[in-house]
Amino acid sequence: MNGRILLVLLVFMLITGGCSGQTHEEAVVKAETEKSRVVYTEIQIPVIKDFMPRLNYVPRSNIQTHVVLHFISNAATNPENPYIYEDIRAVFVNYDVSPHYMIDREGKIYYLLPETRAARHAGKGELPGYPEYKDDLNDYSIGIELMAIGTEAEMGTMISADAYKQIPQEHIGYTEAQYQSLNLLLEDILARNKKILRNREHIIGHNEYAPERKSDPGSLFDWSKLNLEGD
Structure with a gap:
């Protein structure tokens, strides 16, 4: 017994x-x-919902105040065809990182993580004017990746000069379809997140937070194409 x-x-x-x-x-x-x-x-715009593995990300504990823009490609492995969605998604899974959204070359928006999650996209860094965000921007931001490739210098830490020369010219920089979709996505995000203002203080590039590590979205990104206040 x-x-x-x-x-x-x-x-x-x-x-x-x-x-x-x-x-x-x-x-x-x-x-x-x-x-x-x-x-x-x-969400009021068309998106392709394809959530990343959920157990790898933590619930957000702070209110979103920023959007961080990035570029992404698989040029290091496949410079001649660097924008295969499945390959890029696999990179996120393998490295245990992800944005909330990703926009492909045709303007399709992939919805990879809910905004209630603190996505692993920004890493370590500092944001001028926000000392409390040091190494913690993930918890205050929404990450958007655009399938794009910067200049040879900007890509220097990711791919060799020989590999960069193999990239077709049409794969360098951004497309008009991406700018259009990004504006729609930002409008939708800002409608839900009132602390994120439509200006360059609150919508930033990864390079502004981590300039010693990151160059994206790079010099080829045309900020004037975004419908931001004060521009």
């Missing part, structure tokens, strides 16, 4: 103790999924 009681107690301890971390995280993910449904239904 005592052995049976001990067995029951052991099973109970395993369920509530040894597995509690995983159970708690699964509960958090479930709750965040419910929140994300609300966010998703509020």
Whole structure:
């Protein structure tokens, strides 16, 4: 009888103790999924929902005040065809990073993480005027990747000069379709996030936060094509 009681107690301890971390995280993910449904239904523009693995990201604890723009490609591995969506998504999964949104060359918007999650996109850095954001911009921002490639100098830490020369010219820089979709996406994001203002203080490039590490969105990105206040 005592052995049976001990067995029951052991099973109970395993369920509530040894597995509690995983159970708690699964509960958090479930709750965040419910929140994300609300966010998703509020999006007023066409997007392709393709959420990243959820257990790799933490619930956001602060209010979004910024949007951070990046460029992304798979030029290091496939310079002649650097914009295959599945390849780029695999890079995010393999390196355990992700933006909230990504815009391809034709202007399609991929919705990769709900805005209720603090996406891993900004990393370490500092933002002038916001000392409390040091190494913590992920928790205050929404990340947008654009499939694009910068100048040879800007890509120098990612690919060799020989590989850069193999990239077709039409893959360098940004497309008009991307600017159009980015403006639509920003308008939609700002309608939901009142702390993000439509100006260059609140909509920034990754290079402004981490200039020693990052060059994106780079000198080929035309900020004048965004419908920002004061421009």
